[in-house]
Amino acid sequence: MYRRALEGTEKAVGPEHTSTLETVNNLGGLYAEQGKMAEAEAMYRRALEGKEKAWGPEHTSTLDTVNNLGVLCNDQGKMAEAEAMYRRALEGYEKARGPEHTSTLATVNNLGVLYAEQGKMAEAEAMYRRALEGYEKAWGPRHTSTLHTVNNLGILYKDQGRMAEAEAMVRRALDGKEKRGGRSTRRRFTRSTIWGFFTKIKARWPKRKPWFDGRWTATRIVGAGAHDDSSH
Structure with a gap:
């Protein structure tokens, strides 16, 4: 479904339109759920690059994809990159939405998972x-x-x-x-x-x-x- 939607939006509004990029992000999430890590990473990185260009690096939609890349990197065992992504998302969310917003809290939770996997229990x-x-x-x-x-x-x-x-x-x-x-x-x-x-x-x-x-x-x-x- 996302693949068909992507083809449609690319044709209608172009490959770098924000509507296209949201579909790219969603397709990345689907691939990640299916265990297609390389395809998921390609989609997330495409979405991130496009969102940074369209909205800037601190836009909340950009940060959503940053967080998602952090989750993917964590799943792939890329701990340093995952932490960098989570830290970037967390700092951005805190600045844009505040420390108690649910988007901020999701990344806080994710950092907890990462630290636990690294043995950083405290x-x-x-x-x-x-x-x-x-x-x-x-x-x-x-x-x-x-x-x-x-x-x-x-x-x-x-x-x-x-x-x-x-x-x-x-x-x-x-x-x-x-x-x-x-x-x-x-x-x-x-x-x-x-x-x-x-x-x-x-x-x-x-x-x-x-x-x-x-x-x-x-x-x-x-x-x-x-x-x-x-x-x-």
């Missing part, structure tokens, strides 16, 4: 705590992005061996998902979160066993228009 916790406090204030305790960050904190605590705190966070995330989407949603969420915790904490399981994806995975949040459900 920095990761600071980022997650900031994101969580902001999300609770902006959207409330049961919003999807709030629950993502709650879950991320649970993962961090689990990795630090802080099991009581980890369990509290996971339980909170599960309860929030249940209230948002019913018991079937809770069951789906359980499979991708709590299994990793209980296989870590319960001695009767000698090693982690897969249950569906079998992993306890921290959640990064992409920018506007890049195929994310965090706003729902």
Whole structure:
């Protein structure tokens, strides 16, 4: 669908029009979801170059693509580039929208994920705590992005061996998902979160066993228009 839309907008308004560039960004998000990293990067870089030219480097739409590139670089293991992208997006969002805007908080959360993956636990916790406090204030305790960050904190605590705190966070995330989407949603969420915790904490399981994806995975949040459900 995005490919057809892209062809149409390119023909109608040209390859560098902002409408075209938004579709390019969205196509990058789709490719990233499909695991087509090279194609995703090409789309994001094209969108970024065009947006910088059309709107400037500090426009919020430009920053959305910068954040998305950070997520992609993080997924590719390009940690230094990911951090540079996140830092650029964060500074830009803070200047344009303020430190408590949800776009700012998404990048704060993403920096937390990056730091956790690098073993920088104190920095990761600071980022997650900031994101969580902001999300609770902006959207409330049961919003999807709030629950993502709650879950991320649970993962961090689990990795630090802080099991009581980890369990509290996971339980909170599960309860929030249940209230948002019913018991079937809770069951789906359980499979991708709590299994990793209980296989870590319960001695009767000698090693982690897969249950569906079998992993306890921290959640990064992409920018506007890049195929994310965090706003729902």
